[in-house]
Amino acid sequence: MTTYHFVAASEPFLTVEEPLEEVLRERVRNYGEKGKAIDFWLVRRPAFLEAPALAAASASVPRPAAAVVSTDEKFITFLKLRLEFVLVGQFESPSEAIPDPLASLS
Template identity: 40%
Template sequence: MYHYYFAIASENFFLDQEPIEEILRERIQYYVNNNREIDFWFVLNSTSINIIQNDNSYFDMSDSLAAIVSLDKQFIQWLKLRVSFVQIGSFKSESIFVPK
């Protein structure tokens, strides 16, 4: 069983209001420098987000959603502190997360 953690917000927030590309690029560089396998995904409005949204009923957003999904709970908690205006949560899956 895989335990995933996520930070979710409107697509507009992630793409236009926050430097999310820079944050993720820095995180990738950190993983490369430490020989770690990348264990996070940036997902735009997709069926994967619908699954997250349905499992976590506290989302009431009419905008298109985007999410950062990771196996690393601490990364998502850090992201919440860094970005602030996101909702975080978790879900479990028997298979590896593959954004659709």
């Protein structure tokens, strides 16, 4: 099982109002220079927010939602500080309650 950390907000907020694309592009460039594998993903309409374990917390996130999911907790903390109005959380997956959050990306 993998621990995933995330920031979630409304899709328009993350993809239009905030300069998230610029932040992610810079991070991809930086990882490329260091030869590091990508450990973060932009997930549009993340199903994991509907899981019973996250439903109460995620109820405050306007729909349609989007999330940046990562295995790097420090990166998610950075995004929280950079973006401010986002939900931050974590979950273990794959599990019975939360299937692989990246399955829809392939």
